[in-house]
Amino acid sequence: MxxxxxxxxxxxxxxxxxxxxxxxxxxxxxxxxxxxxxxxSAAAVAALITDEDGKLMLVTRGVEPDYGKLDLPGGFVDPMETAEEAVIRELSEELGLTVTSLEYLFSAPNEYIFSEFKVFTLDLAFWVSVDSVENLKAMDDILAYRFYAENEFDYAEIPAPSINSFVKRYFERERQKNS
Known part of the structure; x- marks a missing residue:
């Protein structure tokens, strides 16, 4: 069906x-x-946050779809909320982070099944700086977080095509900067 x-x-x-x-x-x-x-399409946001070594924060999903898989922190934009406000709210809700600056990077479409219903999103990626990455706590709809170098995870563990492309673009950009 x-x-x-x-x-x-x-x-x-x-x-x-x-x-x-x-x-x-x-x-x-x-x-x-x-x-x-x-x-x-519904609007959703994703945050690219790095540590001092340039490793990228990925979170482990605590909800379906794709429970237990890797993702970027973020979520849906609420009605009458800007994408920037959504990034700030989501990072506070999910990790207790305080955003100090953010910059829009790029977007990608996505689709997934939720409650046996196909959901279409337009995911907006933001480069985000935060006040501190110390004392973070996984909350809301995430189970865990970790900062990764590209060789420390498998892209197959990031099932959302949009998020997968954002992560690839980040590491491609880092390789170009370092070459």
């Missing part, structure tokens, strides 16, 4: 009608009340 929202959503969320049918490649429209729903 397909997990795409156009195949799963069967009833209009406004009036409850069964006449909620695909209207193009990324939307559904209600034949009863006219409500039109578009499948769009």
């Amino acid at each position: 397909s997990t795409h929202p156009l195949r799963i959503l069967k009833y209009c969320p406004k009036c409850g009608s069964e006449k909620f049918v695909p209207s193009g490649e990324r939307s559904l429209k209600c034949g009863t009340c006219g409500f039109h729903y578009f499948v769009n």
Whole structure:
């Protein structure tokens, strides 16, 4: 069975009608009340944080999808929140970190299954400086954190394509700087 929202959503969320049918490649429209729903990407943020040796912080996911796999710290942007505010909030919630500066780097699309439903995201990567990486505590939806050199992990342990590409781009940039 397909997990795409156009195949799963069967009833209009406004009036409850069964006449909620695909209207193009990324939307559904209600034949009863006219409500039109578009499948769009949700915004999410990822933080690239390094220690004094240039090792990159990766966290271990404590929630599905991909429980126990590697990720960058971050999460969804809340309604009416900027991406920058989301980075600051997520790092505080997940690790107790205080951000001192951040800079947008790049973005990448992502998709994954959550509750048997395909979720589309646009992940935004930020270079982040924090006040201190001492006394961090894994909280919220992460199990652990660690700073890694590129040869200390397997990219297969980072299942999200967007996050995997952000990590690769970071280490490629570091190799270019050092060559």
